[in-house]
Amino acid sequence: MSSYDDNDAFEAAARVPLSQRAMGAQAHPYLNDLNPAQREAVEALDGPVLMLAGAGTGKTKALTTRIAHLLRTGTARPHEILAVTFTNKAAREMKNRVARHLGETVEGMPWLGTFHAICVKLLRRHAELVGLKPNFTILDTDDQIRLLKQLISAANIDEKRWPARQLAGIIDGWKNQARTPDRIPAAEASAFDGKGPALYAAYQERLRTLNAVDFGDLLLHMLVIFQTHEDVLAQYRRWFRFIMVDEYQDTNVAQYLWLRLLASEHRNICCVGDDDQSIYGWRGAEVGNILRFEKDFPGARVIRLEQNYRSTPHILAAASGVIAANQGRLGKTLWTEEQDGEKVRLIGHWDGEEEARWIGEELESMQQGTRGLRPFNLDQCAILVRASHQMRAFEDRFLTIGLPYRVIGGPRFYERLEIRDAMAYFRVAVSPDDDLAFERIVNTPKRGLGEKAIQKMQIAARANGVSLFEGARLVLAAGDLAGRAKGQLTALLDGFGRWHGAVLDQRESHVELAETILEESGYVAHWQNDKTPEAPGRLENLKELVKALENFENLQGFLEHVALIMDNETEEGGPKVSIMTLHGAKGLEFPAVFLPGWEDGLFPSQRAMDEQGLKGLEEERRLAYVGITRAEELCTISFAANRRIYGQWQSALPSRFIDELPEQHVDVLTPPGLYGGGYGAAGMDSSFGSGIEQRAASANVYNSPGWKRLQARGAQRGMAQPQESRNMVIDMTAVSAFTTGDRVFHQKFGYGVVADIEGDKLEVAFDKAGRKKIVAKFVVSADAADDVPF
């Protein structure tokens, strides 16, 4: 169907003399933009290359220039280059940057994409070799779980003791390891009450009858095909004459084998990665792949990109100090030509709330410029947390002080097909001239309104300078449509007429209206009639969508909300501080970075250490390294002595990673003197200095003198004192102060009116959030809201 079916094309390209690539910088001025290491990586086109690219060393630049160079020198044609990434975002970025190198005239690269995207393409062509039809569907995680649930109950297994989630994890793990059901090692056969392998086999069988695959299958099926069909493998070996892999440290076993099969003949493979940034071991990534590269490809050139263009020397030194504690690294020494800069700042807090408060205040003053720093715009600041539940403290705090923020990596719910369709219906109902939305759903479900019909509408719309919706009306009026299409379109437009009217007169609740729209439009029926395995899930998602509507006043408000959280590209409003997980921050950079929650147990995560031991700890340490190296100018690490976890107050030790920060690159800040000027500061001062050697010697954080002092201080003052005294302020205004009808304010729900009082609980009818039962102390009189010292 497309160029890659054309065998002659690559045969011809294969005959392009390799000597052409010896052309130097004169012919290729872009080479002058590179530092020596980058240039070496770009010009080493022949044979295996391992590009060890530290954080901020211009990895993507080297990689994209390398592709451009392959093409510019005529060494390869676009379709002969296989370039794999892990995320669509990375693939997009690479495509854009290659295109920029080459000018717009060059055709796209058909084989630049994620492992999964490329495997889908390949698998559609060879589906029958693994018993699938080319139009197989791809199940997402939810579908997967649903299927497994069925299988588990069919096998008479107690779903409670053996949850489908767990089985899904096990099967994913096997797939990552490139294990088909018949190749489960004996040691793992006992998984899932000994029924793991059988259920895995049943699951694969079921997928096949459904003509479906899950994400892991995309790779595994292709791998099996390569392993069992030499002719197919041979074809692609000749095809993909040059292979490039981004983020090689994140590859799992299946991906590794897949790549090795394709590359082992011509060995033109260039893997780019950083073993120090391997943070996805928990989902099957094998650091071993990158560590082993030179063994797999003897004679490989190892090129280290070590000049960092991102961070100041102090930040680099701090990151290097931490990562140095890991064993078995390939080893890199990041350096920079930068001279000055702030040390990494370290600050301890009493509890998590205070940490959030301090960061909020710091962000506010940083916009003006504070502590002798240049002013920072909020867009230049980010808060990187270990676990997403840490985000809430910041959201709550920033909401109350009105600091604009954005959470990156939220739920993906709104990206689903059925949700976007439903949203499109809502959008047209709210504003009929939303052409994009109208076009999306005009023929979904199928109404016999194909390309031609839509074209007619568009022509009519454009000719009269009206919306597509009006255009459709005109087409109907002109009698330009016949038969089924005519009737269907009439019905649809009538429907939207009614629904739009209902939006306007607001008599019906928006939740009911939404249900009506989905029903009457036939969209729900569309999925009910759909027999594919994912249909039930989609219906459930639609239900969920309707339920989510309850939290909003009307459809407009809901759509606005979703639009904001959906496309962070076209985001409106002023600058905002970003909040995201450390994992989510990989590959990004910010002038100012806050790293809160550096406490043992939280970071490094207790679970990672319990389950993975030293391996887990080292991955956590790499995560710390990733976090620090996100910062360009200012990096602020903080921890709290107390934190509420699952509703319980727990005290914690400062993270062991804090002790690994080289002290000459760290500035210990004193927290503001709310309680007599800094238990934290006193503790911290001494924790530095002598603490480091002691801890290194004993490897026991509990022995840290700094920590002991910190604890002693805390005990002296009474651990609970600070937050109690804070609540007191509220208590006094609260408990007895309210009567029914009072106007009150709540941190999260905003303003409302007291409807009922039961003991210490109030029932409040909130303006926006509806009726809720609230413990009185969390609410203040609306008049006093401005004075409350939150």
Place this chain on the structure above:
DNA sequence: CCTCATATACTTTTT
């Protein structure tokens, strides 16, 4: 069939 109450578990996340 839907709602309410109780129990339970709970990093990280892309495809």
Place this chain on the structure above:
DNA sequence: GTATATGAGG
């Protein structure tokens, strides 16, 4: 503490 899942009951 909160979200989710399941079971009982209306």
